[in-house]
Amino acid sequence: MxxxxxxxxxxxxxxxxxxxxxxxxxxxxxxxxxxxxxxxxxxxxxxxxxxxxxxxxxxxxxxxxxxxxxxxxxxxxxxxxxxxxxxxxxxxxxxxxxxxxxGETATRHPGGQYIMDENYYQRIEAMHYVLAHDDGQETDDLNEADLVLVGVSRVSKTPTCFYLANRGIKAANVPLVMGIEPPPSLFTLKRPVIGLTIDPQTLIEIRRTRLSQMMPNSRHADPSADYAYIDLEKVQEELRWARRLCRHHNWPVIDVTRRSIEETSASILDLIAPQ
CATH class of the missing domain: 3.40.50.2300 (Response regulator)
Known part of the structure; x- marks a missing residue:
């Protein structure tokens, strides 16, 4: 057409x-x-x-x-x-x-939703928190977070945290890496911990793109050089391990494969909403 x-x-x-x-x-x-x-x-x-x-x-x-x-x-x-x-x-x-x-007459004030009130400063504070607690940084004070996202590399933890910060949510994220014990503070939190997962093939394509961007002019620019990072069998094993870890600790898991950052964030907000 x-x-x-x-x-x-x-x-x-x-x-x-x-x-x-x-x-x-x-x-x-x-x-x-x-x-x-x-x-x-x-x-x-x-x-x-x-x-x-x-x-x-x-x-x-x-x-x-x-x-x-x-x-x-x-x-x-x-x-x-x-x-x-x-x-x-x-x-x-x-x-x-x-x-x-x-029964009230509208004020017709331009940009009336953009005011520097308590909610505005809450969003700024949340943004600072995300910056300081991105990718496993500053894990000793995770109880100050409103929630913590966990998942393997490249499952959109960071952009999701920034989107949530724009809603005033202080979100930290901690990477799950096979062979490396997650920080002990993660297992004693009094805050929600939510896992993100993704289809293995989709994750491989995202990682290939990331590797190419990181090494555009290198003679090792071929993503196949990072075998374990993008090998289907290894990636499947990595994702299964992360799911088992989340299940063991009763952390809910959201599949982000066909979700935008906005849709993932909406699901997270639903999970943490008061029942």
Whole structure:
């Protein structure tokens, strides 16, 4: 099937993260269309908006907007009508819905979700914690963590910890290496320990890529040089050993093979949520 191509303009008064996430979630449902995103962030004046509209006129395409200022919203709507491009305000229906439910008039404050409150500083603290406790560092104070991830090399422990930190979760991660005893503190924790595992063949491909990136110009750049690290039989044995260890200590295990970091993190949050 021939692929369609469109330009989708995203116009936001703030950082554009919310709008980008909504757009990408929707775009994923249309695999036969190539959607080129144009981001227009921190648009808070009519002068800035007129500049955006000029660019839209040069590269026509539908517009998704998260503007909250009524005057800017009106100008956006008038501009899109004039250019004959479709406009969707992704926040307006939700804000109207909540206003009706709460009986409170929305403040229409740009970037209202980005405030330096207690939650903000909690996320910063969690990020610092992840940096200090990545890949088995500083294992003597793991009880300060909200949770600890364990698993063999390259099962996405580190990126998952950073994603959780952005949710305010202090997550440490400890690598499981056959032949090396895990730190004793891991077995006396009063915090959740969660294992990550993955399909052996998928893990081998990830490791091959990693080896090639680490040694791009070396005469040993051929990943086959690191035999045990990417040998199927060895990798299967490694993963089975890690699973047995987790089962022995009653640590739940999440298979990340077909999961994104976001999906893995959602499963972790479900596991640690109060019952």
């Amino acid at each position: 021939q692929q369609n191509t469109i330009t989708l303009h995203l116009v936001s008064e703030a950082t554009g993260q919310t709008l980008d996430a909504v757009a990408r979630a929707c775009i994923a449902q249309f695999p036969n269309t190539d959607v080129r995103l144009r981001h227009w962030n921190l648009i808070r004046s009519r002068l800035q908006l007129r500049r955006v509209l000029r660019h839209i006129a040069l590269d026509r395409g539908p517009v998704m907007s998260s503007l909250t200022d009524p005057a800017l919203q009106a100008d956006m709507e008038a501009g899109c009508v004039s250019l004959q491009v479709r406009l969707l305000d992704v926040l307006d229906n939700a804000v109207t819905f909540l206003s009706e439910e709460t």
